[in-house]
Amino acid sequence: MVVSKETVEQVASVSEKYKYGFVSEIEAETAPKGLNEDIIRFISAKKDEPEWMLEWRLKAYRYWLEMEEPDWAKVNYPEIDFQDIYYYSAPKQKDKLKSLDEVDPEILEVYNKLGIPLKEQEVLAGVEGAANVAVDAVFDSVSVATTFRERLEKEGVIFCPISEAIQKHPELVKKYLGSVVPYTDNFYSALNCAVFTDGSFVYIPKGVRCPMELSTYFRINAAQTGQFERTLIIADDDSYVSYLEGCTAPMRDENQLHAAVVELVALDNAEIKYSTVQNWYPGDENGKGGIYNFVTKRAACRGVNSKVSWTQVETGSAVTWKYPSCILQGDNSIGEFYSIAITNNFQQADTGTKMIHLGKNTSSTIISKGISAGRAQSTYRGLVRMGRKAENARNHTVCDSLLIGDKCGAHTVPYIENQNRTAKIEHEATTSKVSEEQLFYCQQRGLSEEESMALIVNGFCKEVLQKLPMEFAVEAQKLVGISLEGSVG
Amino acid sequence: MLEIKDLHATVGGKEILKGINLTINPGEVHAVMGPNGAGKSTLSYVLSGRDGYEVTSGSVLYQGKDLLELDPDERACSGIFLAFQYPVEIPGVATATFLKTAVNAQRKFRGEEELDAMQFLKLVREKSKELDIKDDMLKRPVNVGFSGGEKKRNEVLQMSLLEPSLMVLDETDSGLDIDALKIAADGVNRLRSPERSALVITHYQRLLDYIVPDFVHVLSDGKIVKSGDKTLALELEEKGYADISAA
Numbered sequence: 023m024v025v026s027k028e029t030v031e032q033v034a035s036v037s038e039k040y041k042y043g044f045v046s047e048i049e050a051e052t053a054p055k056g057l058n059e060d061i062i063r064f065i066s067a068k069k070d071e072p073e074w075m076l077e078w079r080l081k082a083y084r085y086w087l088e089m090e091e092p093d094w095a096k097v098n099y100p101e102i103d104f105q106d107i108y109y110y111s112a113p114k115q116k117d118k119l120k121s122l123d124e125v126d127p128e129i130l131e132v133y134n135k136l137g138i139p140l141k142e143q144e145v146l147a148g149v150e151g152a153a154n155v156a157v158d159a160v161f162d163s164v165s166v167a168t169t170f171r172e173r174l175e176k177e178g179v180i181f182c183p184i185s186e187a188i189q190k191h192p193e194l195v196k197k198y199l200g201s202v203v204p205y206t207d208n209f210y211s212a213l214n215c216a217v218f219t220d221g222s223f224v225y226i227p228k229g230v231r232c233p234m235e236l237s238t239y240f241r242i243n244a245a246q247t248g249q250f251e252r253t254l255i256i257a258d259d260d261s262y263v264s265y266l267e268g269c270t271a272p273m274r275d276e277n278q279l280h281a282a283v284v285e286l287v288a289l290d291n292a293e294i295k296y297s298t299v300q301n302w303y304p305g306d307e308n309g310k311g312g313i314y315n316f317v318t319k320r321a322a323c324r325g326v327n328s329k330v331s332w333t334q335v336e337t338g339s340a341v342t343w344k345y346p347s348c349i350l351q352g353d354n355s356i357g358e359f360y361s362i363a364i365t366n367n368f369q370q371a372d373t374g375t376k377m378i379h380l381g382k383n384t385s386s387t388i389i390s391k392g393i394s395a396g397r398a399q400s401t402y403r404g405l406v407r408m409g410r411k412a413e414n415a416r417n418h419t420v421c422d423s424l425l426i427g428d429k430c431g432a433h434t435v436p437y438i439e440n441q442n443r444t445a446k447i448e449h450e451a452t453t454s455k456v457s458e459e460q461l462f463y464c465q466q467r468g469l470s471e472e473e474s475m476a477l478i479v480n481g482f483c484k485e486v487l488q489k490l491p492m493e494f495a496v497e498a499q500k501l502v503g504i505s506l507e508g509s510v511g
Numbered sequence: 512m513l514e515i516k517d518l519h520a521t522v523g524g525k526e527i528l529k530g531i532n533l534t535i536n537p538g539e540v541h542a543v544m545g546p547n548g549a550g551k552s553t554l555s556y557v558l559s560g561r562d563g564y565e566v567t568s569g570s571v572l573y574q575g576k577d578l579l580e581l582d583p584d585e586r587a588c589s590g591i592f593l594a595f596q597y598p599v600e601i602p603g604v605a606t607a608t609f610l611k612t613a614v615n616a617q618r619k620f621r622g623e624e625e626l627d628a629m630q631f632l633k634l635v636r637e638k639s640k641e642l643d644i645k646d647d648m649l650k651r652p653v654n655v656g657f658s659g660g661e662k663k664r665n666e667v668l669q670m671s672l673l674e675p676s677l678m679v680l681d682e683t684d685s686g687l688d689i690d691a692l693k694i695a696a697d698g699v700n701r702l703r704s705p706e707r708s709a710l711v712i713t714h715y716q717r718l719l720d721y722i723v724p725d726f727v728h729v730l731s732d733g734k735i736v737k738s739g740d741k742t743l744a745l746e747l748e749e750k751g752y753a754d755i756s757a758a
Contacts (some may be wrong), residue, residue, distance in 0.1 A: 047746065291574040462561050463599040466592075467613035468620065472585075477612060481603030481652065 082205035082215030187223035290325030310367025312340025323355035365398030476503030529733035545730035590676030660691030696721030
């Protein structure tokens with residue numbers, strides 16, 4: 023990579039402006055706290071970005087300055103001081119752990135329950151030297167990854183960090199970045215546009231059926247999940263891709279605020295399946311700590327007969343604000359949203375979807391399963407909009423809530439807007455409780471109270487779990503049980 | 512096997528069992544009969560450890576251990592099986608999955624290797640054939656949309672898979688036509704053995720034509736008021752509970 027003279031100067035100028043400066047090599051890896059145009063220039067320079075990218079970031083930042091933080095979601099959290107956040111730092115130098123003995127036993131127990139091999143546990147927990155060990159130990163999966171990459175290249179599939187795509191495929195990035203979620207979209211997405219540092223880029227060429235499920239798993243071991251992730255997936259005409267996001271192992275993360283943006287573009291006859299399992303730190307049982315997850319995920323079904331499916335299992339984070347959506351622009355396009363949101367203790371989730379029907383004969387399906395335990399509050403918020411030209415558009419929504427205990431809450435807020443007489447919209451909603459009878463029945467057959475609860479809740483979520491890719495589904499099922507621990511009795 | 516001594520229990524603060532004494536030896540089948548509200552179901556729930564059924568005094572020894580100290584799942588794993596009067600629906604959980612989870616939970620408790628999918632399938636096919644249960648039923652969610660007969664057969668299937676030491680049958684005959692009753696009773700009879708005991712709770716005598724008990728007890732107002740052999744059941748059928756209770 024060539025570092026332009028201009029960039030060097032920019033970095034230098036940034037350094038000068040701060041009284042604490044970047045005194046040593048090591049400190050230069052971290053920008054000072056707070057956000058201003060110089061910080062954005064610094065990030066862009068660090069990433070060696072072209073001018074157009076920097077301009078875009080700055081535009082987003084200036085727009086963001088004029089915006090107000092949204093307060094319509096049914097969540098409560100202390101005000102965020104956006105000047106008290108580090109927006110750029112090289113991979114965190116956490117206190118190195120010498121062995122697994124030093125890792126929080128609570129976390130290790132979860133790893134064991136998920137059946138994660140010991141070597142991988144070391145990597146996830148950040149044990150010193152584990153990365154190298156792990157590379158050797160999981161040599162198979164590394165070579166598998168390489169084989170995968172070769173196969174993908176043969177098919178013309180591009181799967182790389184977004185910073186690499188900005189360098190190597192500027193024409194694609196320029197054309198599609200921000201085309202689904204413009205920087206003007208909302209407060210957090212504007213912030214993301216200004217400061218994102220990491221993320222994935224996928225391009226599936228015309229007529230290609232991606233030969234394997236693309237997973238961030240391989241990347242996660244290499245680099246920490248970014249605080250402001252940016253993902254862009256483009257499926258060209260007649261192509262197909264299934265993308266798995268996340269890792270079911272809980273990572274203790276120092277970043278409290280996560281504001282990611284995911285954009286999907288499906289062209290004619292293309293299909294994208296996007297699956298997420300999110301298990302970030304939810305805070306402790308007294309509601310202390312935990313991550314704020316304010317994500318903007320949106321898909322544009324631009325082509326005729328295109329299809330996008332969002333499947334999510336959300337069990338982590340203290341506060342979740344997330345509405346994976348589909349803009350059904352192409353005629354006959356299909357949008358699907360399958361969601362399980364589990365909240366326990368003091369977790370709050372306001373999540374749902376938006377299905378915007380613009381094209382003729384477009385159809386959408388929404389299945390949302392919300393589970394609340396402890397003192398958690400879970401809200402489904404969904405918008406179905408039938409545009410003027412959406413002849414014969416159809417939507418079917420099923421919204422089920424399950425309550426465990428009597429101190430939690432479940433709320434359903436559907437918004438329906440119809441501008442076309444031929445459109446059909448259906449909405450079903452139920453709220454139920456796990457009964458003492460069901461628990462006793464399971465226990466009388468030999469299941470412990472927690473196993474009983476996990477079985478009943480998995481049954482409640484079944485329709486959505488079935489939509490997950492096989493290997494994800496098994497882990498997700500276990501996760502359902504683990505997330506609800508301590509919710510009974 | 513089971514030794515109940517002067518057992519008193521309350522539900523919601525109201526005393527329902529008022530001093531039950533009952534001893535069941537290995538291989539014996541005991542029937543407990545009685546009018547509605549006598550405490551029959553309460554006895555079955557107290558033995559299986561359901562929440563809200565509070566023992567206020569007395570003792571229950573099971574295989575020499577204090578049963579009342581154990582959690583419901585520990586009692587189940589130790590071999591106490593309750594066939595429910597009203598089997599509970601669990602939406603979304605396939606019957607086969609439920610059965611496999613239960614069988615493996617109990618195997619784990621006993622320190623045995625868990626069965627894999629193939630081993631389990633073989634076992635469940637064999638057992639369900641005996642009870643005239645179709646594969647289709649195993650795929651459906653537990654008891655959801657099952658007919659009365661299917662629910663009870665499902666209970667007996669679970670019992671035959673879990674092979675308990677003490678079978679507690681709570682009104683297994685309720686809601687069954689005569690054919691379904693025969694199938695269920697056949698299933699129970701097949702499980703009778705010199706080591707296995709049963710406590711059959713019923714309101715009507717007709718179940719005991721098929722599951723023939725060694726002893727019959729009459730429960731009335733929380734107490735066993737009369738005990739005898741199987742002829743006592745016939746006597747009850749003839750004279751009604753009022754007579755016996757008054758006696």
